[in-house]
Amino acid sequence: MALEIPNNNIHLWFAFPDAISDETLLLRYQQLLNDEEKKRWQRFHFARHRHHYLVTRALIRSTLSYYIDIDPADWRFSFNPYGKPEIISALADKPIRFNLSHTDGLVMCAIVLENDIGADIENLQKKHATLKIAEHVFSKQEIEALQNMPEHEQAQRFFEYWTLKEAYIKARGMGLSLPLNQFGFILRENQPVEINFDSRMDDNPEHWQFWQLRPAEHHVAAVAIKSTTPIKYQLVINNVVPLQ
Numbered sequence: 020m021a022l023e024i025p026n027n028n029i030h031l032w033f034a035f036p037d038a039i040s041d042e043t044l045l046l047r048y049q050q051l052l053n054d055e056e057k058k059r060w061q062r063f064h065f066a067r068h069r070h071h072y073l074v075t076r077a078l079i080r081s082t083l084s085y086y087i088d089i090d091p092a093d094w095r096f097s098f099n100p101y102g103k104p105e106i107i108s109a110l111a112d113k114p115i116r117f118n119l120s121h122t123d124g125l126v127m128c129a130i131v132l133e134n135d136i137g138a139d140i141e142n143l144q145k146k147h148a149t150l151k152i153a154e155h156v157f158s159k160q161e162i163e164a165l166q167n168m169p170e171h172e173q174a175q176r177f178f179e180y181w182t183l184k185e186a187y188i189k190a191r192g193m194g195l196s197l198p199l200n201q202f203g204f205i206l207r208e209n210q211p212v213e214i215n216f217d218s219r220m221d222d223n224p225e226h227w228q229f230w231q232l233r234p235a236e237h238h239v240a241a242v243a244i245k246s247t248t249p250i251k252y253q254l255v256i257n258n259v260v261p262l263q
């Protein structure tokens with residue numbers, strides 16, 4: 020029976036590639052790939068990257084099939100000019116939208132009805148010259164907030180801003196062609212995440228809801244949803260092994 024998703028729900032599905040090693044299961048994942056995906060999968064130089072790719076494809080294909088009675092191998096996708104994938108709608112009897120994110124050790128898929136959604140995860144162990152990158156791409160307010168933090172807290176806060184910014188641009192579907200310094204987040208303890216737009220961005224903070232998550236010890240994640248109606252969204256979180 021198909022899984023229902025209420026209008027005000029966002030379902031998040033997490034898969035941990037390092038926990039998936041069963042050869043029979045991995046063979047079933049391979050059988051889900053279409054020709055294009057097979058080529059991409061074979062092009063990865065490192066086995067670890069190939070494995071992550073396979074788990075990502077299995078996660079999105081098997082997750083979509085919880086909601087709509089279609090075999091996981093039969094999903095087809097279209098892509099906007101910036102590469103954002105969507106279900107080819109003729110396949111679906113519900114207006115399911117999704118967004119994927121993957122980083123070392125974790126794959127995430129966000130599912131919602133109708134509205135633009137973006138998700139991003141990052142591994143906190145990635146070594147970055149965080150403040151230097153921030154100075155190039157963050158808003159003035161975000162850079163100041165980071166500079167005013169104790170140094171040992173800056174790396175985590177950098178990734179919190181980063182995942183929120185990526186979740187927003189991914190919900191807009193325009194990727195890094197949107198200028199990251201023309202919008203900024205305000206993070207306050209125990210308060211909802213707020214966004215500010217530069218006048219050049221032509222967007223309205225009231226149309227957006229954001230969440231920050233800590234799905235695993237070394238990972239931070241963010242979700243962004245656009246809604247022009249007063250729906251208050253709720254997250255429902257699941258950890259899965261695809262097809263198991």
Ligand SMILES: CC(C)(COP(=O)(O)OP(=O)(O)OC[C@H]1O[C@@H](n2cnc3c(N)ncnc32)[C@H](O)[C@@H]1OP(=O)(O)O)[C@@H](O)C(=O)NCCC(=O)NCCS
Nearest residue numbers: 100101102103104119120121139140189192193194195196
């Ligand atoms: C989309 C983007 C922000 C991804 O960021 P990332 O942190 O490297 O990667 P993530 O793991 O979070 O997300 C990647 C996933 O997002 C999805 N995605 C790809 N492009 C997307 C977009 N424009 N908007 C939203 N989601 C997108 C895909 O599902 C992709 O995974 P997949 O290729 O395995 O299916 C970044 O790659 C980007 O800006 N791309 C756009 C490039 C562009 O503007 N091209 C112009 C072509 S003319």
